[in-house]
Amino acid sequence: MDTPASTDSPAGTSTDAVLRLTAHEAAERLGLPAGSLSVPELARALRDQGASEVVVTGDPHDWLDTAHASGWLTRPRSGPTDHAMRFEAALARGWVAADAAVLARLPEHATALDLPVLSVDETPARWTAPLTHVPALGVYAIVDSAERVRACAEAGAGLIQLRIKARRDDPSLVPEIRAALDAASSHGRTPLVINDHWRLALSLQAPALHLGQEDWLALRPTERTTIAAAQARGLQLGMSSHSLWELCRARGAGADLIACGPVWPTLTKDMPWHAQGLDNLAWWVRMAGRPVIAIGGILAPEQLEQCAATGAATVCVVRGLGNDPRATLPRWQRAWDAGHHHAAPRPAPAWPHPTLTPGAA
Known part of the structure; x- marks a missing residue:
C-alpha cells in the first residue's frame, strides 16, 4: 500500500x-x-x-x-x-x-x-477460499412484477430479479412470486432472484435470493442458519456491498454473488454512498472471489459495456428496461457482449477510493 x-x-x-x-x-x-x-x-x-x-x-x-x-x-x-x-x-x-x-x-x-x-456478531465468520473460476452471467434485469419477469425471460436475460417493495404479510406476494417463478422457468429456465422476501423465497423454492446488508444484520442467528442450510441445498445468495467492510461481511456471510454499487450516482435509492466508479468496480472484481454484480446508475448501454469490461459477472439494468423489455433487452445484451469480449479489459487499480465521508451515517 x-x-x-x-x-x-x-x-x-x-x-x-x-x-x-x-x-x-x-x-x-x-x-x-x-x-x-x-x-x-x-x-x-x-x-x-x-x-x-x-x-x-x-x-x-x-x-x-x-x-x-x-x-x-x-x-x-x-x-x-x-x-x-x-x-x-x-x-x-x-x-x-x-x-x-x-x-x-x-x-x-x-x-x-x-x-x-x-462477522455479524461475536462469533468469527468462517473464511472460505475464493473461486478459481467466476462465471459470466450476462445482463441482470431487475423488475417489479411477474409480467415483466416473463418479458425479460422471453428476451433472454441472463438473470432476473423480482424486487417488490411490499410488506411480508401482503396477500398478493405469494401469487405474484409464484407466477414470476413459473414465468422464469417456462422460458429457458432463466434464474429468478427474489429480493428481500427470504421466507417466501425459501418456501416457494426460488433458486436465488438477494439481501441487503441491513436485511442480513436484522436476521436472527437461527434465520441466517436457515438460509445457509438452503444454500447447501442449492440456493444462491446475493448480497449488496457499498464499502470494504460490507464486501468482507458479504464474504463472511457466504454470499454466492456480491453486488458492487452504486457504480454511478443513482436516484433509485437515497443512500449516503459515493459512486464506486469503474475503478472500484474493477477492484471488487479482483478481490471479491465471487461473481460481482455491477449496479447503480447504469442508464445507457455504453455504461453497461464499460462495466462488463471490468470483468463483472453481471450488470444490472432497472429503468433502462423501459416499458417493453422484449424490445430493449437486445440492445443491452449487445453491449454486454461487446464489453465482456473487449480486447483490453479494464485493469483494477492497486487500491480503491473511499465510498463514504467520515461522519456520514
Missing part, C-alpha cells in the same frame, strides 16, 4: 478518539488485569470512556467496534506487520475506521486470497 509517513502517535492511540490497539494495551488503558474482559467487552468499555471507534488487533482476528460496523475481521493469512502505520494512513486518506481496518490488513498486490471476512 502506498502510504504517507507514519504518525508519531504513541502505541494504542490514534486521532479523533479512534483507537487502534491490542487487547493487552486495551486492558492496560482501562486499568484492568489482562484477560479480565473479553475483547468485545474491552472495546465497549473504551467506547464508554469516550472513544468514538475502537479496533482491537490480534492474530488472526481483529475486533471492530466502530460507527459503521462491529464484528470480528478474520484475515486468511498473515498480513502486513506495519498495521498501525497503514491504519493511520488510510484514515488520513479519508477512509472511515471500519474500512481503514480492512486496508491495514491487505498486503501489497493484494488478491482475493488476502481479503478478510467480517
Whole structure:
C-alpha cells in the first residue's frame, strides 16, 4: 500500500478518539488485569470512556467496534506487520475506521486470497477460499412484477430479479412470486432472484435470493442458519456491498454473488454512498472471489459495456428496461457482449477510493 509517513502517535492511540490497539494495551488503558474482559467487552468499555471507534488487533482476528460496523475481521493469512502505520494512513486518506481496518490488513498486490471476512456478531465468520473460476452471467434485469419477469425471460436475460417493495404479510406476494417463478422457468429456465422476501423465497423454492446488508444484520442467528442450510441445498445468495467492510461481511456471510454499487450516482435509492466508479468496480472484481454484480446508475448501454469490461459477472439494468423489455433487452445484451469480449479489459487499480465521508451515517 502506498502510504504517507507514519504518525508519531504513541502505541494504542490514534486521532479523533479512534483507537487502534491490542487487547493487552486495551486492558492496560482501562486499568484492568489482562484477560479480565473479553475483547468485545474491552472495546465497549473504551467506547464508554469516550472513544468514538475502537479496533482491537490480534492474530488472526481483529475486533471492530466502530460507527459503521462491529464484528470480528478474520484475515486468511498473515498480513502486513506495519498495521498501525497503514491504519493511520488510510484514515488520513479519508477512509472511515471500519474500512481503514480492512486496508491495514491487505498486503501489497493484494488478491482475493488476502481479503478478510467480517462477522455479524461475536462469533468469527468462517473464511472460505475464493473461486478459481467466476462465471459470466450476462445482463441482470431487475423488475417489479411477474409480467415483466416473463418479458425479460422471453428476451433472454441472463438473470432476473423480482424486487417488490411490499410488506411480508401482503396477500398478493405469494401469487405474484409464484407466477414470476413459473414465468422464469417456462422460458429457458432463466434464474429468478427474489429480493428481500427470504421466507417466501425459501418456501416457494426460488433458486436465488438477494439481501441487503441491513436485511442480513436484522436476521436472527437461527434465520441466517436457515438460509445457509438452503444454500447447501442449492440456493444462491446475493448480497449488496457499498464499502470494504460490507464486501468482507458479504464474504463472511457466504454470499454466492456480491453486488458492487452504486457504480454511478443513482436516484433509485437515497443512500449516503459515493459512486464506486469503474475503478472500484474493477477492484471488487479482483478481490471479491465471487461473481460481482455491477449496479447503480447504469442508464445507457455504453455504461453497461464499460462495466462488463471490468470483468463483472453481471450488470444490472432497472429503468433502462423501459416499458417493453422484449424490445430493449437486445440492445443491452449487445453491449454486454461487446464489453465482456473487449480486447483490453479494464485493469483494477492497486487500491480503491473511499465510498463514504467520515461522519456520514
